Amino acid sequence: MVVASARILFDKLADIRETDTLVFTNELGLTIEKNPIEINVKRGANGKPILTEVVV
Incomplete structure (x- = not known):
């Protein structure tokens, strides 16, 4: 069950795939x-x- 999610916006067309791992602080x-x-x-x-x- 998901209780929270984050929405990250990148300028223009970013090269991000479903298999990538995003790391943020x-x-x-x-x-x-x-x-x-x-x-x-x-x-x-x-x-x-x-x-x-x-x-x-």
Whole structure:
């Protein structure tokens, strides 16, 4: 059961795959390693990628 998730936004089209491990440090200095649950590319009206959204 998932109780919390994080949404990370990257500029333009980021080369991130479901098999990658993302490592980040929160405000308390705790380092967290997670695999992406969902990867979405947000595109503009012209079809070019604006953001890559990664849910962990």
